[in-house]
Amino acid sequence: MSDWLEATFTQQRPRAIAALTRVFRDIDTAEDAFADACLKALTVWKQDGAPRDPLAWLLATARNAGLDSLRKSQRRAAILSRHNGEFQPMLAETLDPDEMRDDVLRLLFICCHPELDRRDQIALALRIVAGLSVEEIASGFLVKPKAMEQRITRAKKKIASHSVAFETPNPEERGARLGEVSLMIYLMFNEGWSTSAGPSQMNLTLCEEAIRLARLLVALFPAMGEQAALLALLLLQHARRDARIDEQGKLVALDDQDRTLWNRTDIAEATAFLQKAQRINHRGVYIIQAAIAAAHACAPSPEDTDWALIESHYAALHALQPTPVVRLNQIAAQARLHGPQFALEAMESLSEDLSNYRWFHAMRGTLLQEVGDHQAAIAAFEAVMALAPTVPECVAIKDKILISKKELGHL
Amino acid sequence: MIYAITIYGEAGVFEALPKDRQDEVMSGHGALQTALKERGKFVSMKLMPPTSAVMVEPATSEGKPPLITDGPFADTKENFLGFYAADFNDLDEALNYAKLISSPIARLEVRPVAWAGGAISSE
Numbered sequence: 315m316s317d318w319l320e321a322t323f324t325q326q327r328p329r330a331i332a333a334l335t336r337v338f339r340d341i342d343t344a345e346d347a348f349a350d351a352c353l354k355a356l357t358v359w360k361q362d363g364a365p366r367d368p369l370a371w372l373l374a375t376a377r378n379a380g381l382d383s384l385r386k387s388q389r390r391a392a393i394l395s396r397h398n399g400e401f402q403p404m405l406a407e408t409l410d411p412d413e414m415r416d417d418v419l420r421l422l423f424i425c426c427h428p429e430l431d432r433r434d435q436i437a438l439a440l441r442i443v444a445g446l447s448v449e450e451i452a453s454g455f456l457v458k459p460k461a462m463e464q465r466i467t468r469a470k471k472k473i474a475s476h477s478v479a480f481e482t483p484n485p486e487e488r489g490a491r492l493g494e495v496s497l498m499i500y501l502m503f504n505e506g507w508s509t510s511a512g513p514s515q516m517n518l519t520l521c522e523e524a525i526r527l528a529r530l531l532v533a534l535f536p537a538m539g540e541q542a543a544l545l546a547l548l549l550l551q552h553a554r555r556d557a558r559i560d561e562q563g564k565l566v567a568l569d570d571q572d573r574t575l576w577n578r579t580d581i582a583e584a585t586a587f588l589q590k591a592q593r594i595n596h597r598g599v600y601i602i603q604a605a606i607a608a609a610h611a612c613a614p615s616p617e618d619t620d621w622a623l624i625e626s627h628y629a630a631l632h633a634l635q636p637t638p639v640v641r642l643n644q645i646a647a648q649a650r651l652h653g654p655q656f657a658l659e660a661m662e663s664l665s666e667d668l669s670n671y672r673w674f675h676a677m678r679g680t681l682l683q684e685v686g687d688h689q690a691a692i693a694a695f696e697a698v699m700a701l702a703p704t705v706p707e708c709v710a711i712k713d714k715i716l717i718s719k720k721e722l723g724h725l
Numbered sequence: 726m727i728y729a730i731t732i733y734g735e736a737g738v739f740e741a742l743p744k745d746r747q748d749e750v751m752s753g754h755g756a757l758q759t760a761l762k763e764r765g766k767f768v769s770m771k772l773m774p775p776t777s778a779v780m781v782e783p784a785t786s787e788g789k790p791p792l793i794t795d796g797p798f799a800d801t802k803e804n805f806l807g808f809y810a811a812d813f814n815d816l817d818e819a820l821n822y823a824k825l826i827s828s829p830i831a832r833l834e835v836r837p838v839a840w841a842g843g844a845i846s847s848e
Contacts, residue, residue, distance in 0.1 A: 317742065317743055317746050318742070318746065318828075318829035318830055319829075320741075321738045321739075321741040321742045321746075321830065322735070322738055322741075322830070324741040325735060325737050325738050325741050364829070366802065366803070367802050368735075369802075526737070526740075529737065529774070529776065532776045533776045536776060536795045536796045537794075537795040582773075583773055583774075583777065586773055586777045587777055590777065590779055590795070590796075593779070593793075593795075594795065
């Protein structure tokens with residue numbers, strides 16, 4: 315029975331912790347109070363059945379539990395001082411969706427504290443907002459639980475010492491918070507998708523949690539095209555999870571993936587969210603990236619891909635985000651349209667900026683193979699190996715080096 | 726009489742269940758679908774989450790086109806998630822079939838259909 319209730323608690327947690335953090339102005343108190351309420355729900359709901367509005371029930375119960383424990387605790391004075399002496403009343407019947415979305419956004423924004431490094435921000439969001447255990451987060455980041463525990467404790471201390479305005483943000487501030495939080499969610503997914511180091515290429519827990527948070531933003535901000543597009547983008551990437559690593563643990567390039575393994579449910583849902591986003595807006599970094607991913611997802615094969623459309627999307631993205639990595643992706647699309655020689659020449663201008671970027675060398679190696687310069691291709695692939703690739707990448711790159719060496723042997 | 730078995734619940738809770746519990750829910754749906762298929766025609770749909778919806782609101786004044794909005798704030802309460810519809814002998818029988826998909830994360834409503842057209846028809 316408790317499995318079923320746990321799923322409800324997981325679903326309610328972000329909103330509940332967010333609202334309770336506003337009430338208590340203290341994240342630890344909010345987390346403890348929510349845990350107390352869930353414990354109570356386990357007995358009461360089993361007896362009387364789950365309430366029609368589980369969130370309202372949990373919030374009212376958690377608020378009482380929190381007040382109760384504060385009465386007994388020494389932290390009371392410190393926390394009360396943040397409230398001018400009195401707690402805000404919060405009645406179960408008056409859950410205001412506008413207030414709720416600002417609460418959740420604030421909580422996520424608190425996790426994005428600028429003095430924390432990005433991975434600590436992500437770890438904190440996973441712990442506080444998503445409610446993952448320290449062990450789960452540690453395995454997501456491939457570190458020991460003890461080390462993760464210390465990092466989270468340190469990060470929590472840092473955010474506690476920093477005051478965040480609890481007033482309703484103005485539209486500009488809200489927009490800025492939404493941008494920062496969306497980026498954190500995007501990077502959480504990427505962290506899971508290409509686990510920066512170590513034996514595994516993917517950590518699906520991080521990817522799934524990022525998708526859950528992206529869904530939460532869409533639910534809270536239905537009129538924001540960029541957030542609908544962020545969800546679409548993550549779902550489109552995630553749809554390829556089973557095709558991306560082969561049975562030997564080798565990373566499979568997009569072109570070589572078995573497209574029947576792509577998850578059609580995810581692609582369908584992503585398409586729905588992208589269409590919704592494009593009704594609102596066409597020019598946004600997530601909207602353009604989702605449109606690129608959708609162009610791949612709906613192509614039956616690499617040859618049937620609309621590379622001209624993808625190239626134009628990258629050009630538009632580069633106008634918004636003029637980074638060398640975006641330019642490199644644009645050139646990759648150009649290689650399909652104008653051939654490998656064209657792309658190799660275009661890449662030269664990036665060689666300094668991207669000298670430490672594995673994908674630059676990997677792409678260069680592949681293009682050099684295509685034009686038959688296997689000596690240079692081997693050098694490019696060896697440059698990848700020198701930049702600490704993940705194990706699945708290593709396997710794929712070693713294969714490629716072998717191919718070029720064989721070619722050279724034939725000559 | 727055609728009855729609709731409509732499913733209400735909170736979007737995302739099914740996804741938060743552990744895999745074996747998800748399988749449990751799905752096996753109920755599998756059983757219902759097999760049973761309905763044996764009886765004849767039926768219609769069933771699972772909707773995407775409410776956040777994927779766009780609303781077509783009535784026009785604000787005569788002669789104006791209807792208003793398209795990006796959807797309501799997703800309620801944290803129950804949502805319409807999907808339905809089955811089929812011809813049953815009577816209410817009791819419809820209820821017995823509905824029981825196959827009963828689970829702690831969904832509330833079911835069994836409701837007689839006044840008119841049906843398309844894949845199944847009341848005429």
